[in-house]
Amino acid sequence: MPSGFHHLTAITARVQANVDFYAGFLGLQLVKQTAGFADGAQLHLFYGDAAGSPGSVISFLVWEAGGRGRSGHGQVFELALAVPPASIGEWLARALRAQIPVEGPVREFGEPVLRLRDPDGIIVKLVGADLPATAPLPDPIAPTRLRAVTLLSDKRDASAGFLAQFGYRAGPAEGAVQRLMSDTNVIDLRDGSGFVPAIPGTGMIDHVAFRARDADAVRAMQRKLGTAQGLTEMHDRHYFLSLYVRDPAGHLIEYATDGPGFTVDEPQEALGQRLFVPPHDAARAQDLRVMLPQFALPSAERTPMRDLPFIHRFHTPDDPDGSVIVLLHGTGGSEADLMPLAHRIAPRATLLGVRGRSTEEGINRWFRRFDAVTYDQADIRSEAEAFKGFMDSAVQSYGLDARRISYLGYSNGANILGAVMLLHPGLVQRAILLRGIAVLEDAPTPDLAGADVLLLSGAHDPFARMAPALEAALRGAGASLDAQTLPAGHDLGAADLDVSKAWLGQRMVS
Numbered sequence: 001m002p003s004g005f006h007h008l009t010a011i012t013a014r015v016q017a018n019v020d021f022y023a024g025f026l027g028l029q030l031v032k033q034t035a036g037f038a039d040g041a042q043l044h045l046f047y048g049d050a051a052g053s054p055g056s057v058i059s060f061l062v063w064e065a066g067g068r069g070r071s072g073h074g075q076v077f078e079l080a081l082a083v084p085p086a087s088i089g090e091w092l093a094r095a096l097r098a099q100i101p102v103e104g105p106v107r108e109f110g111e112p113v114l115r116l117r118d119p120d121g122i123i124v125k126l127v128g129a130d131l132p133a134t135a136p137l138p139d140p141i142a143p144t145r146l147r148a149v150t151l152l153s154d155k156r157d158a159s160a161g162f163l164a165q166f167g168y169r170a171g172p173a174e175g176a177v178q179r180l181m182s183d184t185n186v187i188d189l190r191d192g193s194g195f196v197p198a199i200p201g202t203g204m205i206d207h208v209a210f211r212a213r214d215a216d217a218v219r220a221m222q223r224k225l226g227t228a229q230g231l232t233e234m235h236d237r238h239y240f241l242s243l244y245v246r247d248p249a250g251h252l253i254e255y256a257t258d259g260p261g262f263t264v265d266e267p268q269e270a271l272g273q274r275l276f277v278p279p280h281d282a283a284r285a286q287d288l289r290v291m292l293p294q295f296a297l298p299s300a301e302r303t304p305m306r307d308l309p310f311i312h313r314f315h316t317p318d319d320p321d322g323s324v325i326v327l328l329h330g331t332g333g334s335e336a337d338l339m340p341l342a343h344r345i346a347p348r349a350t351l352l353g354v355r356g357r358s359t360e361e362g363i364n365r366w367f368r369r370f371d372a373v374t375y376d377q378a379d380i381r382s383e384a385e386a387f388k389g390f391m392d393s394a395v396q397s398y399g400l401d402a403r404r405i406s407y408l409g410y411s412n413g414a415n416i417l418g419a420v421m422l423l424h425p426g427l428v429q430r431a432i433l434l435r436g437i438a439v440l441e442d443a444p445t446p447d448l449a450g451a452d453v454l455l456l457s458g459a460h461d462p463f464a465r466m467a468p469a470l471e472a473a474l475r476g477a478g479a480s481l482d483a484q485t486l487p488a489g490h491d492l493g494a495a496d497l498d499v500s501k502a503w504l505g506q507r508m509v510s
Helices: 015-025 085-097 156-166 215-225 279-291 339-345 377-398 412-423 464-476 494-505
Strands: 005-012 029-035 043-048 057-062 075-083 102-108 111-117 123-128 145-153 169-174 177-181 186-191 204-212 240-246 252-260 312-315 324-328 350-354 358-360 363-365 369-371 405-410 430-434 452-458 480-486
Touching: 005 015, 005 075, 005 145, 005 252, 015 029, 015 043, 015 057, 029 279, 075 085, 075 204, 085 102, 085 111, 085 123, 123 145, 145 156, 145 204, 156 177, 156 186, 156 215, 204 215, 204 240, 215 240, 215 252, 279 339, 312 377, 324 339, 324 412, 339 350, 339 405, 339 494, 350 377, 377 412, 405 412, 412 430, 412 464, 430 494, 452 464, 452 494, 464 480, 480 494
Parallel strands: 005 057, 075 123, 145 186, 204 252, 324 350, 324 405, 405 430, 430 452, 452 480
Antiparallel strands: 005 204, 029 043, 043 057, 075 145, 102 111, 111 123, 169 177, 177 186, 240 252, 312 350, 358 363
């Protein structure tokens, strides 16, 4: 019967830095990249040995530029990877050369340990332990498998008793740490009394998964756990079947089958090379492939992302034509929301999604408002100026051709885009404003001669009564405006795509 870890899952806010650390610096194999099974709009990466063998796998949910979690009890606090004992010195030298934060070496439970910090601040221990890999990696000193996790528990005895059901027995103790041992790896239970509870977010390890032989073993465990906290039904994750449960201290635990494994849909020599979409999301597979963040493997060419005033993301198609569409989302949206629509409008355009900086009750916006139709005028002007500065820097930093940039804004994003045009003439020469309205009071009348604008309103949109003022302001400034009212509400539909595609197709600069 298998025992020990199957995998553990953490959350990253920086996909490229994550790939560079785990596949680049540590030399693990990227064995799978998928759209999330619980949330298809969330990228999920899996690293491990050459085959992604159970017990070697670390996975990451990608919350690009997402909110950071808070360390505390109920958290998987550290992860540890086994490396050949004689390699600790070389790993220290590698970390120093790569300017990766490192502490040690020290000895813990008789083993040499280096403590590193990954790009999200997660503690990754390299432990000198003679644990051969199931499917060795090319680098002879690469990590071989998961050695340990550290759980911060304010109920250590109860946690230890619960974990015994997964094959862990009491081992030695050092200070505030009680070690639990299986046949293949260990759990270090650290006393978390006095700590605040953990809060999920980026830079956190979400859960640890233990190995199950097969689906029958998962069902048997489900019956055994009975009414345990947070116990779920069995989930089909395509590469394994699993259930979730929480221990008495709140740690999230998964119980996952060894099979069918990561080679069920691609051969071992091709692992991790392409994005997979779960079968239940097949109908929107094209949209998800556009929305999910792109990254380059360590040896591949990439465009370095710049630290600019707005969070942003590129989607580059397989055959880009040099045109760019800048996307401004609506209230509560993100930089990826409009990418599927924009990709359908112009399949060969590079997409630059930008995230608004103003937040309202935790949702993204482009400027502050006092109520649904009263807006903070100073904030509109400030954010419009900041957006102009962002675009000026983006054009220079990324080598964009300003003549081939179009803008697409929806709702709140269309509103700020209209304000940008009036406040900073010359920046936006071609724009599609979907459900845009006038938000500026005392709007200036600049010279917008040469600017092309498509304004699409919804006949049943409750905000449509404010669109004529924006239309008048743009026309009055000399913009070439095509204003249409569609038989729609505030939401977007097929007509928006058809009209926008035809309009932009006639105006793209070759």
